[in-house]
Each structure stands twice: as C-alpha cells, then as structure tokens.
Amino acid sequence: MNLTEKVKNLPLTPGVYLMKDSLGNIIYVGKAKALKRRVQSYFQDSKSHSPKVKRLVKNIKDLDYTLTDTEFEAFMLECKLIKEIKPPYNKKMKNPLAYTYIVIRTDGNRRRIEVSYDPGDGVKQGDRRLLFGPYTSRNTVERAVQGVLESYSILCSNPPSTKASLCLNHSLGLCIGMCAGGESLAVYNGIMDRIVALLDGTDISVLEGMEQRMAAAAENYNYEVAAKYRDSIGAVRSLLQKEKVIEFAGANQRIAMVEPINNQTLKLLLLQGNRILFQTKLESEYFRNASLKAKITTIIRDNFRKSPLQRSGDISRHEIDEAQIIYSYLKSSSCSHIIIRDEWLNPENEAIMDESVGEMLLKCYSS
Numbered sequence: 001m002n003l004t005e006k007v008k009n010l011p012l013t014p015g016v017y018l019m020k021d022s023l024g025n026i027i028y029v030g031k032a033k034a035l036k037r038r039v040q041s042y043f044q045d046s047k048s049h050s051p052k053v054k055r056l057v058k059n060i061k062d063l064d065y066t067l068t069d070t071e072f073e074a075f076m077l078e079c080k081l082i083k084e085i086k087p088p089y090n091k092k093m094k095n096p097l098a099y100t101y102i103v104i105r106t107d108g109n110r111r112r113i114e115v116s117y118d119p120g121d122g123v124k125q126g127d128r129r130l131l132f133g134p135y136t137s138r139n140t141v142e143r144a145v146q147g148v149l150e151s152y153s154i155l156c157s158n159p160p161s162t163k164a165s166l167c168l169n170h171s172l173g174l175c176i177g178m179c180a181g182g183e184s185l186a187v188y189n190g191i192m193d194r195i196v197a198l199l200d201g202t203d204i205s206v207l208e209g210m211e212q213r214m215a216a217a218a219e220n221y222n223y224e225v226a227a228k229y230r231d232s233i234g235a236v237r238s239l240l241q242k243e244k245v246i247e248f249a250g251a252n253q254r255i256a257m258v259e260p261i262n263n264q265t266l267k268l269l270l271l272q273g274n275r276i277l278f279q280t281k282l283e284s285e286y287f288r289n290a291s292l293k294a295k296i297t298t299i300i301r302d303n304f305r306k307s308p309l310q311r312s313g314d315i316s317r318h319e320i321d322e323a324q325i326i327y328s329y330l331k332s333s334s335c336s337h338i339i340i341r342d343e344w345l346n347p348e349n350e351a352i353m354d355e356s357v358g359e360m361l362l363k364c365y366s367s
Contacts, residue, residue, distance in 0.1 A: 010036035014074045020062040028089040031078035033071045056089045069267045075325045099134030100141045111192050132199045140235050147232020151210050249323035254340040258364050274322035278303045297357050336364040
C-alpha cells in the first residue's frame, strides 16, 4: 500500500503517527485526536505551512501508526516515542531539552533576576540563589520577567558590583534608583520579596498590581501601554501555571482516571507519578452500576498495593513533558479522576475508597 492509500485509509480515532523517509527512518512523530484528519492536513493547504513543515512533507515517503483508545494515551505515547527515537524533525520543530530557568542571585546587598538555560552556569561555592523552573518557553519567561521589572521600575542598567550611582535607566523612569543605595534599595528589596512570593505561589500581589496598572492605562485611553501590560500579565500567568505543573510532578501522586470511549465503554488508567501504571477498558451499560464500581475499586487497590510509591527528589527537566500532559488533561473536561491517598489502600478504609470511586463514576457519567 502506497503513502496516498495509507493516508486515505486512516481511521478517525486517536493515535500516534510515525513519518518515515525513503530509507525507512522515522523522521517525525506526532499525535492526533483524529488520525486521518491530522495526517491529511500535512498534504493539504501547503501554502499555510511553515518552512519547517514544508521541508518535513518533502521527505515523507511512508508512515506507520498506532491507535489508542483516548487522546490522553496518544499524548503520552507520542512523548515516550520522541524521547526514545529522537526523530530529527521533532528536534527541529521543538527542542524538548531547551528548558529555561529563572535564577535570583544575591550580589552584595542586592538581588538580581536572570533567565538562563543552565542554572548552574557561573555558580560559585557559597553563592546564594533561588531557582524557579524549568519552563518550556524562553520567550514567555523573558516577556514575564521584563514585564515585571518594567512595571515596578526595577530595570536597573548598572551591574550590582559597580560603585553606587544612578544608572541610565533611572533617567528613563525604568529604575527607582536602587543602584545608588539608600531608601530606594529597601523599596527594591521589598519588591523582590514579593516577586519571589509570586514565583513560589504564596503571594500574587505583584500580578494584581500589574492588572491595576493595565486598567488605569486603559481608563486614560493609553491603549498601547495597556496592551503591553496585558501581554506581560499573560506571560506571568503562564509561568505560574508551569510552577503548578512542577509542584504536581514533585507530588508524585497515585491517580485513578476514567474516560468514556462510547456509551457503553470506559477506559480506566492508573497513574503513578508521571507514568501509566495500568490501563484497561471496562464495559458497562450503566456507569453507576455497583458491580462496575466494585471492579474499579479492586483494580485500584490491587495495582497500587503492588507498586510502592517512591517519593521523588528534584524534578528533572525530562519529567516536565509528561507532567504537563497529565496535569492539563486532568484539568480538562475529558476525564474524571481521583487522587488515591495512601491510607485508602488499607482494608479499614474500603468505604472511603468505594465512595470516592462512586463520585468519580458519577462525574464521568454526568459529563
């Protein structure tokens, strides 16, 4: 069967596709909610494709695919295959290793914010620093940091190690004058405390202040400034979302998730940390059926009891992709889930487990 026929015969179901070159090498891995529609898009409306996609299409001579029951499984399988195979065009279109960090270093009596691919770069023994990330978009990180620094007029152009004097940015209204020390330095340190609190999720007053400035600019018909604030606020919110993903990954939780495939079939997945521990399809004419609830409860208890939960330390950047997929999917309306607490696996807490599984099925049935 040639490539055209393969594409024509693809099903409209979730899955992962593997594009191959003339030598049979896999050059690109992708996922789709509807395989046929997604793969066909590569060979249609070519004028709207980016140069990278156009180069990819010229080299596609064959394809394989793997069907999945749900879009979530397609996401997870794509992520796994990209890391295992390392197809050249996945690297060109998106480098999964190019993560960015926000580093807050202390030089003398002043802290400074840096954006870095390598948080260990230039670090000396005894250096004081705070680290946030990894983030997947350097552009978003830079827009967020720049927006916060400009909004609070702490965009100093003097290196911290120079003799105390007002910098050029102070004359432009971008620096409150902390470079000269004195009271302005104390104000600056207070702002830095709030920025750290924003990044670690304990205080969002910095973001609220930016929103107030945006509203004031709009009220004064200064729409260009308001639009700039809007873009910066969007970037900051994206960073806060990423911090939630990192926190979620570090929690290394046990999760049970159900998703309807059709009116009579459910997909049950058990997640442990950032991996799928177990998955199966369950048939039932009625999702609130007592026997279905009992079966799911037994599967949960048996599988999680056999797999002790390993508490994680630092989150590697290689875990962020899976954590992002899981976190985003659990927040969507596509599935229903529960987080399995350790004590629920004890026999004396069977009633709690049963009740939680029942609530999960009820939500799934109602959606």
